[in-house]
Amino acid sequence: MKLRKLKYSDSFWAFILLLPNLLGFLIFTVFPVVASFVLSFSEWDLLSPMKFVGVSNYVNLASDETFWKVLWNTFYFTLGTVPIGIALSLLLAVALNQKIRGVKLFRAMYFLPVISSTVAVAIVWQWLYNPHFGLLNYILSLFGIEGPLWLTSTTWAMPAVIITSIWKGLGFNMLLFLAGLQGIDSQFYEAAKIDGANAVRQFFHITVPLLAPTTFFVTVMSIINSFQVFDQIHVMTQGGPARSTSVLVHYLYQNAFQYFKMGYASAIAYVLFIIIFVVTMLQFRRTKSWAIY
């Protein structure tokens, strides 16, 4: 009798269905997040015993010139990637939304970089950026421009990484914009046409305002992703030359797995967390719903 009741009990089945998920979640998400926080107040090289040092990791970060440099580089990367990436992907999405032939073909081509591994993309672009024999400087030379040294120049390495990252992410954002555009009621455009509004006015007075939720979402997601950039930098420049492309996650990686400063690395991780937390809160306050995440 009791067993029969159990068979129909919500709580019993919820427990069974949740159990495997909950175990993995607690061990590999909740525990590491808490442990990382604790570690950020310690000094530990994995070999000698762990030593608690209070807030000194955070104090040291504040006076660590390299940390400020990588923080600035992370902002530089984000500022370079996000606005241009969004403008270009919006432009492509609007063009693709003009009821033209070959939509699927274009969409597939824009999507090739998105599905390619960042490591592969980074290696291909390293070759394109070759100052003497690369395709890019050759194309620039056709326009009479002498191309820079790109990845070996402290000035141009970051722009080079930014260009590659924009190129890689364009198709993804374009797809999100395209979905947003298709959600706009065509009646708005018909009414505008009757009122004699031209394409440019339609774009700025209908498309832009009605697409605002999508734009906001894409912006927040792009910022969050930009703050976590690592793969292309590790492959293309290893943070160089002279740390000109070293970003937060790269510095975290170096501290943890090259210098074995686990505590210091954890403190960097928490600074990254705080930055992303603030950006996410902006999104959360605006939409008041989690559905968008």
Added chain:
Amino acid sequence: MRKVTLGRIIAYIVLVLGALSMTIPFLWMISTSFKDLSEVFVFPPTFFGEKIVWKNYLRVSDRYPFGKFFLNSINISVVVVVFQVLTSSMAGFAFARLKFKGREALFALYLATLMVPFHVTLVPTFVMMRNFGWVDTHYSLILPSLVSAFGTFLMRQFFITIPVELEESARIDGCTPFGIFARIFLPLSKPALATLGVFTFMGTWNDYIKPLIFINSVAKMTVPLGLASMQGHYSTDWPVLMAGTVIALLPVLVVFLLAQEYFVQGITLSGIKG
């Protein structure tokens, strides 16, 4: 007949320019992979070499076991996808449709962790794997990825949209909660399951930082890590490097072209909901 308007012409120009800049790097990669080293270091560069050179492909695959990298990547990705889809849909159903104590609080905890950048977990996960003796094994890449808060969230959001009448009539007919999940909800959620599967697959297949940290021996490397270590070895031998990159990319590109709709749906579904 479609009208030829100025707007449409501009749209085409924009799209063609975009398509060129998207595809030229790939074509250049393929072109370089078939060139002799001497043909690469010339100015101005040529698109086609004098003859097709196959030996770049042999050189890279002799030294780097790309077949093995693919097997490793497939092995890891398939296990991760199957388990993540399974654990996410089970827990997602519980959160969406079953009543139990502490449901809201637990779900809020899952949501909260979505904000935490994955890199925060790297150091403790490494320490754990080291203590378990799993560094340089595939366990270190598989086990931490079997469960995903994002996947759980995605499935919960999907299950919540299924009409409650379906569930009620099944309950009246004597269906257990598990029966409702397995026989009604799962068959209805194929698009959501496919979406989550595609996302997880892409993420796992292309993952670089975890293999970089956990894997040392060449025989256990995944495709991206193998590719990166090949780059360290051949550094400026561009034809060989490009050949390796072609080998690494081609299968993924083929899969994408075959399953394009799932990718597109997946991204659209995940992005626009509020």
